[in-house]
Structures are given as C-alpha cells and as structure tokens.
Amino acid sequence: MTNVNKYYLIEDESKLELPEYIDRPEYVRNKSMGYSLQIVGWFIFMWLFMPVITMFFWWVEGKTIYQQMVIQAAPNSQLSLMNIIAMIAIFICVLLLWATYNWARFHGEDRRRAPLAIDEKQLASSFKVNTVDILNMQLAKNLTLYYDEQGKLEFFEVNHQLKKRISA
Structure with missing residues (x-):
C-alpha cells in the first residue's frame, strides 16, 4: 500500500x-x-x-x-363566514358599549389627588426614628437605608459619613 x-x-x-x-x-x-x-x-x-x-x-x-x-365551509357550520362576521360584530359592539360606559362614568372627573402633606414628626413615627434623623435624611443627597429581616430600619448612611445607629 x-x-x-x-x-x-x-x-x-x-x-x-x-x-x-x-x-x-x-x-x-x-x-x-x-x-x-x-x-x-x-x-x-x-x-x-x-x-x-x-x-x-x-x-x-x-x-x-x-x-x-x-x-x-358549510353554510350552517360553527365556523362559517357569516358566523365569524357576526362574532366580530358582537365583540366590536361590546367593546364600544364598555368604552361608552367608561367615558360616561369618568368623563370630566379627575379622581387623582395629590397626597396630603405630612410633617417630620409623622414621617419619623412611620419609620420609627427620631425627627433629627428624618431631617438629616431629607437634607442628604446620597442616602443608603439598611433594614432588618422584619423590614424595620436599622441604620442609614449619609454620603461618606459613618453609619449612625437608630435607637428604637
């Protein structure tokens, strides 16, 4: 070979x-x-x-x-052309009725409202911190909040300052 x-x-x-x-x-x-x-x-x-x-x-x-x-297609079957056209017309009418109902119900009425203003004391009580800490948080440009497993605020960090412990 x-x-x-x-x-x-x-x-x-x-x-x-x-x-x-x-x-x-x-x-x-x-x-x-x-x-x-x-x-x-x-x-x-x-x-x-x-x-x-x-x-x-x-x-x-x-x-x-x-x-x-x-x-x-057989003229009397469920998917005949006339049945499909009738279903489309019914769906269009239902959609127009629903749109008319919603327009009549909500026309000219603005249900959105601005939230009520709360003071620092109420905000501090919702976060369970004192009002001085809330004022520091509001004035901070960069803020990191740390929470525990139950969702309670443990401490926060403002800019590059040391972490401040929250007293509960």
Whole structure:
C-alpha cells in the first residue's frame, strides 16, 4: 500500500485566477464607503421588492382563506363566514358599549389627588426614628437605608459619613 498525500500544494498562483485586490490592500481604500453603499443597496432592495413579495403572499393566502372559508365551509357550520362576521360584530359592539360606559362614568372627573402633606414628626413615627434623623435624611443627597429581616430600619448612611445607629 502506498502513502498517498491528500493535500496538494499549488506552486503556480496564476492558475488560481484570484483577483488582484485580494492580496493588495491598497486597492481597498475606503471600506466605510463600501459598507455604506451596501446598506443603501439593501434599503433600495427592501423599498422596491418587499411590497411586491408582500402582495404575492397576501394573494396566495387570500386564495387559501377564500377556499377554506367560502367554498369548502358549510353554510350552517360553527365556523362559517357569516358566523365569524357576526362574532366580530358582537365583540366590536361590546367593546364600544364598555368604552361608552367608561367615558360616561369618568368623563370630566379627575379622581387623582395629590397626597396630603405630612410633617417630620409623622414621617419619623412611620419609620420609627427620631425627627433629627428624618431631617438629616431629607437634607442628604446620597442616602443608603439598611433594614432588618422584619423590614424595620436599622441604620442609614449619609454620603461618606459613618453609619449612625437608630435607637428604637
């Protein structure tokens, strides 16, 4: 059995018929212009041919729907064309009735109200801290709050100052 080399080296590169610009980068000067032209070409292709392709698919599917819904469907079946049209009309009427009801109920009435203002004492009691700490928190630009497992405020950190323990 002889050892056959599966890979052949081509010694004469002129037999490959390669274009000159592959090995010479000076022929490819402005890549961004080439990419821009490629993008413009794709946009022109989509602008010209995508509507034609879309119309073709609408025509094919329209024929299929017509065949299934009009020609092959029995007139008294549950999915006949007239039953589907009636269901769509009923759904439209229900939606319009619901919209009319909501418009009549809420028209001209703004139910949103601004929350009532509370003072520092009430805010401090809701966080279970003293009012001085609440004032410090309100004046801080950067504030980190630390909570325990029960959701109670343990301590807070203002900017880069030391952590201050909350006395409960």
